[in-house]
Every structure is written in structure tokens, then in C-alpha cells.
């Protein structure tokens with residue numbers, strides 16, 4: 001979130017002095033993925049191999065600000081100043097001067113990611129949803145699910161202050177897994193043994209699972225613990241959806 005200090009000669013969509021929010025993703029706007037509005041999957045802005053571990057020749061996803069050379073080696077992310085490539089594509093112009101910085105700040109990352117998770121869960125008004133993880137993305141997913149009409153939202157975490165905030169702000173049913181041994185079983189009981197319509201894994205890399213999973217995650221042999229995902233799937237009724245948010249999803253809101 002900031003003010004455009006200067007623009008290069010190829011920039012036509014912004015002017016010096018504009019207020020903008022920058023998404024973490026750097027997207028070209030022209031490739032196969034960008035033309036489908038899958039900007040985080042842009043295949044032209046990360047010149048390296050990205051996080052691809054196999055030897056297949058698939059292209060990596062978009063470059064990201066401040067995420068090391070795995071994501072293109074672009075400085076920035078949470079820097080005071082950042083040089084923005086492809087500046088005709090990514091920046092969101094904030095035209096309304098009455099919006100404070102704090103009101104639009106989350107458009108850069110966690111709000112679109114939470115929104116995308118909520119939309120991917122594919123449920124409408126009156127639905128029940130479980131969200132595993134009450135971090136920023138989980139909270140934004142709860143806000144978006146509430147906006148999209150969810151009737152009951154279960155939220156699983158073990159940080160009580162986060163659960164308390166989510167309960168007070170978004171009306172979720174908090175489940176602290178330090179106190180409730182099997183959150184999925186709790187949710188199944190609470191939904192007449194149907195399970196929820198959809199669940200969202202919003203934990204990402206820090207999932208607290210079994211000792212084996214913790215070791216695998218620490219040694220980077222596994223991307224993250226599967227505990228959250230298993231809980232999400234277990235709590236979901238048959239023929240419905242579990243929506244998984246990658247640790248670096250960086251979705252973008254539709255125009």
C-alpha cells in the first residue's frame with residue numbers, strides 16, 4: 001500500500017502520485033494463465049525453476065516480491081520502497097480518497113487469498129463451513145464466507161485469542177484443538193452427523209500435526225503437516241468441497 005513515486009516510460013496505467021495496493025504476485029497480463037485471470041500462475045515472471053522439485057519441464061508460477069530466488073529474486077514485499085515490474089498489470093489503483101490505507105491494505109495478499117478460498121469452497125447462502133486455521137487468511141476467509149451467506153462457520157485453531165476475535169467479529173463457532181481432541185468429530189456431532197457443506201484449510205506451512213509430520217516438515221521433506229487437511233476433509237459431508245489455500249496463494253480479487 002503506498003504512493004507511486006515515479007513511473008517508467010512503458011507505464012500507461014499509473015501516474016506519479018497515484019495511491020495503489022500492490023499484490024505480491026508479479027504478472028505479465030499476456031500469458032495463457034494471465035489471460036484466464038489466474039495471475040498467481042503467470043508463467044513468464046519467474047525465470048528460475050521456482051519450487052518445482054521434480055525434473056519435469058513445467059514452468060513455475062509467478063514471481064513474488066520478497067520471496068527469495070525461488071520466486072524470481074524480486075526485492076520488496078514488505079519494504080518501504082519497491083520497484084514494480086509489469087506495473088500496467090498488478091497494481092490496484094485506489095481512486096477513493098476517503099478510504100484509509102488500513103482499509104485497503106489487505107487487498108495486497110490475505111483478503112484475496114481468503115476470498116479465493118471462500119469462493120473455491122463453492123457453497124451459497126445458508127451453508128455450513130469449517131475453517132482450519134484462525135490466522136489472517138482464515139479470518140479473511142471467515143469474513144468472506146459470512147459475506148457470501150454462510151449460516152454457520154466453525155473455526156479450528158489453538159490460539160485462543162484468535163478464536164475469541166473470530167467469534168466476536170465474524171460469529172464463528174470456535175474450536176480450540178488443545179481442548180477438543182478431535183475437532184472433525186465435534187463438527188460432525190454439531191451438524192446432525194452430516195458434516196459441513198465445505199471446509200477450508202487455511203493453515204499453510206505451520207500446521208501442528210503428529211511428531212512424524214513435524215519432523216518431516218522441519219527437514220523440508222514434506223511441504224506441511226497433513227493434519228489440518230485431514231481434519232478439513234473429515235469434517236466435510238459427502239459430495240462436497242474441501243478448499244486448500246497454499247501458503248503462498250496470493251490470489252487476486254476479480255475486477
Ligand SMILES: [Zn+2]
Nearest residue numbers: 028031034042
Ligand atoms: Zn502472465
